Amino acid sequence: xKRRGSRLLTLALLAAGAALMLFPLxxxxxxxxxxxxxxxxxxxxxxAISAFPADPQWSNWTEAMRxxxxxxxxxxxxxxxxxxxxxxxxxxxxxxxxxxxxxxxxRVRFRGRGLLFAVMLxxxxxxxxxxxxxMFLVFRELGWVDTIxxxxxPAFFGNAFFIFMFxxxxxxxxxxxxxxxRLDGCAHLGVWWRVMLPMCxxxxxxxxxxxxxxxxxxxxxxxxxxxxxEKATLAIALNSFRNQYGGLxxxxxxxxxxxxxxxxxxxxxxxxxRQFIEGLGSGAVKG
Amino acid sequence: xxxxxxxxxxxxxxxGVRAVEGVDLEVEDGEFVVLVGPSGCGKSTTLRMVAxxxxxxxxxxxxxxxxxxEVAGKDRDIAMVFxxxxxxxxxxxxxxxxxxxxRRRAHGGTVRRLIVPGxxxxxxxxxxxxxxxxxxxxxxxxxxxxxxRKPGALSGGQRQRVAVxxxxxxRPAAFLFDEPLSNLDAKLRVEMRAxxxxxxxxxxxxMLYVTHDQEEAMTLGDRLVVMDGGRVQQCAPxxxxxEQPANRFVAGFVGTPSMNFxxxxxxDGTMSIGEARLPLGDAAAGVPRAVVLGLRPDRxxxxxxEDPCALEATVAGVEDLGDRCDVRLQVGHAELVARRxxxxxxxxxxxxxxxxxxxxxxxxxxxxxxxxxxxxx
Numbered sequence: 335x336k337r338r339g340s341r342l343l344t345l346a347l348l349a350a351g352a353a354l355m356l357f358p359l360x361x362x363x364x365x366x367x368x369x370x371x372x373x374x375x376x377x378x379x380x381x382a383i384s385a386f387p388a389d390p391q392w393s394n395w396t397e398a399m400r401x402x403x404x405x406x407x408x409x410x411x412x413x414x415x416x417x418x419x420x421x422x423x424x425x426x427x428x429x430x431x432x433x434x435x436x437x438x439x440x441r442v443r444f445r446g447r448g449l450l451f452a453v454m455l456x457x458x459x460x461x462x463x464x465x466x467x468x469m470f471l472v473f474r475e476l477g478w479v480d481t482i483x484x485x486x487x488p489a490f491f492g493n494a495f496f497i498f499m500f501x502x503x504x505x506x507x508x509x510x511x512x513x514x515x516r517l518d519g520c521a522h523l524g525v526w527w528r529v530m531l532p533m534c535x536x537x538x539x540x541x542x543x544x545x546x547x548x549x550x551x552x553x554x555x556x557x558x559x560x561x562x563x564e565k566a567t568l569a570i571a572l573n574s575f576r577n578q579y580g581g582l583x584x585x586x587x588x589x590x591x592x593x594x595x596x597x598x599x600x601x602x603x604x605x606x607x608r609q610f611i612e613g614l615g616s617g618a619v620k621g
Numbered sequence: 622x623x624x625x626x627x628x629x630x631x632x633x634x635x636x637g638v639r640a641v642e643g644v645d646l647e648v649e650d651g652e653f654v655v656l657v658g659p660s661g662c663g664k665s666t667t668l669r670m671v672a673x674x675x676x677x678x679x680x681x682x683x684x685x686x687x688x689x690x691e692v693a694g695k696d697r698d699i700a701m702v703f704x705x706x707x708x709x710x711x712x713x714x715x716x717x718x719x720x721x722x723x724r725r726r727a728h729g730g731t732v733r734r735l736i737v738p739g740x741x742x743x744x745x746x747x748x749x750x751x752x753x754x755x756x757x758x759x760x761x762x763x764x765x766x767x768x769x770r771k772p773g774a775l776s777g778g779q780r781q782r783v784a785v786x787x788x789x790x791x792r793p794a795a796f797l798f799d800e801p802l803s804n805l806d807a808k809l810r811v812e813m814r815a816x817x818x819x820x821x822x823x824x825x826x827x828m829l830y831v832t833h834d835q836e837e838a839m840t841l842g843d844r845l846v847v848m849d850g851g852r853v854q855q856c857a858p859x860x861x862x863x864e865q866p867a868n869r870f871v872a873g874f875v876g877t878p879s880m881n882f883x884x885x886x887x888x889d890g891t892m893s894i895g896e897a898r899l900p901l902g903d904a905a906a907g908v909p910r911a912v913v914l915g916l917r918p919d920r921x922x923x924x925x926x927e928d929p930c931a932l933e934a935t936v937a938g939v940e941d942l943g944d945r946c947d948v949r950l951q952v953g954h955a956e957l958v959a960r961r962x963x964x965x966x967x968x969x970x971x972x973x974x975x976x977x978x979x980x981x982x983x984x985x986x987x988x989x990x991x992x993x994x995x996x997x998x
């Protein structure tokens with residue numbers, strides 16, 4: 335009886351937590367289906383709209399995509415293509431570089447390895463705001479402003495947090511496996527590619543999902559480096575629903591496009607959920 | 622197949638720790654040599670130097686006619702079976718066994734298959750050769766029905782067979798085994814031991830095998846190399862190592878239960894141990910005054926009245942092992958073990974405090990004092 339009671343309490347707490355998390359999503363969905371006047375009122379007063387719209391405006395979603403940028407549909411499609419390109423390149427580069435550096439730090443014996451690892455961990459202490467201006471100056475000197483290069487190229491140089499995750503995971507793989515691969519004819523690159531990477535699937539999943547979510551939703555990076563409308567990503571395109579004074583116009587469109595932007599992240603999390611959780615647990619528990 | 626020659630082989634780790642020192646050994650073509658010794662004796666380091674997994678700091682290593690000190694492990698034409706199997710968990714048994722062949726193929730380029738004329742056909746022929754080789758090895762080891770499973774779905778014995786199969790497909794100059802049976806249970810270990818022996822007989826391959834289990838070493842090896850403190854203590858066929866150990870360490874290490882040792886003094890062909898006087902006859906001729914007497918447990922027995930070499934003992938305990946019994950004896954300050962047939966169990970139990978144990982003088986071994994004292998008889 336006591337056990338059942340505590341289980342009910344757990345369920346109630348989880349349900350309350352889930353409701354709290356899902357409320358903003360629900361609010362976005364409802365506003366995206368409202369008429370312009372109701373949606374505008376909803377931004378001022380929570381009670382201005384009902385939980386279920388009486389007359390859902392499904393056309394808001396297509397109108398939102400059409401209304402992005404100065405050319406109908408073109409603005410949305412450009413932004414979508416740019417987001418996909420930047421995200422794909424960044425995720426690929428991050429997985430590639432972090433796993434390679436993680437392998438080197440875990441498995442290649444060289445002088446100064448420990449020091450390099452410590453320095454790399456030290457970079458995690460630096461907030462991105464500190465490096466933002468120097469980075470911009472470097473990229474401006476290279477003539478990369480208003481290209482996707484400043485958003486993609488740094489990913490080829492790794493990310494301290496993911497390198498740390500790969501390093502910890504690879505350090506747990508039995509040394510005999512690496513030695514067997516070496517005797518079977520693999521050099522270090524072969525061991526990394528053929529033995530380590532296939533075994534690192536949970537860490538690859540977590541790196542890919544985290545990087546995807548961060549890059550897909552990144553607003554600051556594209557805002558700093560991408561100036562032309564045809565080079566904007568979806569996060570920047572959402573900004574086109576703000577007026578010149580910073581206020582919101584067509585809130586229903588903004589919410590609709592925001593939801594459309596979120597769909598890939600939600601789908602990705604659902605697909606990679608198992609590996610994602612496995613990856614978060616790895617490193618904490620020795621297998 | 623090839624012979625392996627060690628000349629003054631040594632290994633010093635950074636920090637000055639000397640793991641192996643002055644190993645001179647010739648493993649003949651087709652010979653099964655077992656490196657045996659306690660933990661930390663340098664046997665695994667020696668094997669890893671042969672495999673190219675440890676750098677050689679002193680001496681020369683030859684495989685066949687080639688000095689391989691500076692040759693990478695993958696180019697030494699050797700295959701190694703590891704203690705924990707080292708199977709790639711993401712690959713099937715078939716892929717695991719084909720892995721070393723895939724890495725050595727001449728037509729392995731995926732892109733070139735698509736664009737270079739004639740390359741695809743050559744690659745396909747190579748594929749078929751690899752698959753044939755894998756099937757042949759699987760048949761030899763009786764694992765054909767396991768080829769499409771992943772290592773995680775195999776038992777310990779099956780994994781060990783796959784690990785051997787992965788070595789077998791390469792047809793290397795020499796096989797190296799690093800305690801391959803130590804993760805198996807006792808019954809399976811005995812079975813696998815017999816299978817490995819049969820495999821060696823069938824292939825006639827050069828095999829270098831490391832174990833700390835002296836029973837495994839005795840049953841498998843054509844020759845044993847007993848190591849301690851990084852040095853070779855004795856290199857000889859198993860029977861010779863057992864019956865004519867080079868020194869007290871080898872005598873104590875080989876054989877279960879261990880050899881019994883009693884320290885004493887020799888004068889005029891008679892050895893004095895406490896109150897006991899043991900007429901050793903010819904065995905004691907010309908030996909120094911202080912010696913150590915070595916007696917195998919199975920050579921100790923209850924004394925008859927006419928036995929010249931007998932010791933007064935107290936029975937400290939009797940362990941019934943089914944077909945035999947181990948009798949723990951106290952002789953002065955020394956503890957001895959006698960291994961006797963199970964039929965004698967009651968006689969030893971009855972004897973208790975007044976036991977007299979005897980041995981044949983001809984079966985006694987004499988060593989110089991010290992843990993590595995040389996055998997003098």
